[in-house]
Amino acid sequence: MESPLLIVSLIFLCFFPSALSSSVVTHLPGFRGPLPFYLETGYVEVDEEHGGQLFYYFIESENKPAEDPLLVWLTGGPMCSAFSGLAFEVGPLQFVSVEYNGSLPSLVYRPYSWTKVANMIFLDSPSGSGFSYSTKEEENDSSWFQQVYKFLIQWLVEHPLFISNPLYIAGGSYAGKIVPMVAKRILDGIGEGKEPLLNLQGYVIGNPFTGGRVDENSKIPYAHSMGIISDDFFEMIQKSCSGQDYRTPTDSQCQMYLNSFNNLFLSEINEGHILEAYCPEYRLNHLHSLASATSSKRILKENQNILRPPPFPDLSCRCYAHTLAYYWANNNFVRKALNVRKGTIKEWLRCNRQFPYSKEPKSNIKYHLSLLQRGYRALVYSGDHDLFVPFSGQNNG
Template structure:
């Protein structure tokens, strides 16, 4: 009997963990240049460094990172600090499923350890990308004390500023590179504040910031604006019918983040039922999920 997609997806998730469990000594080192990965055939065709930096000495908070040098001109190309959303999504998902130079063989996956392929259409073709597991407890980032795991958005920003200071202190050749703060989803709450803190900072441990801007993909900004825009967005993209849109708008008075009556709540449930259907648009090199 053929296994369901859910079973195959679960096997794949377990295999993702195994990818790094095969070489745990490469993860706990303070700074390590990685040349091979389980599932990838041969040497990596790009420069990959992983490591830990302490962002809170008193509480023992350690942030884990993946750094990939630009495949064009690392000396002059921009440096991008990339934050995956969640909060709590590993930066590895940004590396493999979003802007990094690796991808999984999803179509060819059957069982066991998944295969990793080189992805040429990566942002690392023209930029140095620093993927960070943040906040604490995300991915391989951790705390040596229970108190250190107590975090917030403002605490995450503070930790990231410290992280970037220390990282540049250990990698001074990138101090003059144009710096951009980037990320997606929940990181939309972190990116503007982090950028502001960096813009107003001057110097720390001899590290300087050459900040040029920030970028946010599908960013979370606030409950009212985010949830309030989903109905008109779904309608504009043709995901819901004219009738459903007009009925929802009339019942809710154009405000969709907090239903004001039972009829409004029912219509929003109907909109959600349509939007929550996930369909996969398969291309040769990607799978696009629309929620």
């Protein structure tokens, strides 16, 4: 008698021909010894017209891969690489933050990774972010969630053992706007009967954007509640901006106060964590200063993808590791180990800020409502010291 899993796998293969290429990675440059977890990298085609390929990092659960949930992790921005989630947030790797000297940055194992209890796909999405690529010259919210949906279906074609695992879509910051849109698309596909059932259980979002006015308009009340602005200044803003959207004020005095808030107060605050030191970035052109050393010349030759090196913050800043990631990911040995296709990405950027992106639709509230009304689980967590996306705005969303 045929097993249910085999039948489901055959149905998947009939519905969706393979569009995936993948490789198992056992060693990474900068990490001492073999990786203590299963890592697979690869590409999935999601846009045939524009040759759109999404790059992913798949890490099996270190607990019970056959039973543990499957999480698809999206990184915000938009246009930021999911490597941020892997190396700076919830994954099993982290950089050793020491002053960059021209050599390859070092990685170590993080023991508090979510991969201790879950299978995780860190997905560079949409195309144009991380190592994902396409000939398309613009992306938006709608194309992003559609690409993730297509990716997931195609990925499961090649990984049928995970079809029955509990499935969660996860992400943070701006990706928090996209996550419920992906989950809703999965439900729509199931309802249309166009593909086999996926075991969607819910979604997970951290410090999430919702879109609309709630995210931006919560910043000033939050700043006041945390003592960043005075009672008098807060009252002046409330009085002059009463009933107005802070993103598009119509009153000149309101605009003046908002400019003061943005230019004076926020210029001295670490918006990502208001209790940490403000970290202005300054450029240390290490590559030029090291060019006279023979060993450094060899290192420079290997780093053939360095085009626009980012500025270095102070070493005490947590974002120092972001710059280390730039030099690591643009090293040719690293790209070879990750099986990145040659000639596809000239320069890896943690966040591709120059890529055109339109934020439509304006709000994702209806997607949240649709999922919650159907009884799907949602975990929404938020740091209480985040000024980018204040938790008070999420409470009122």
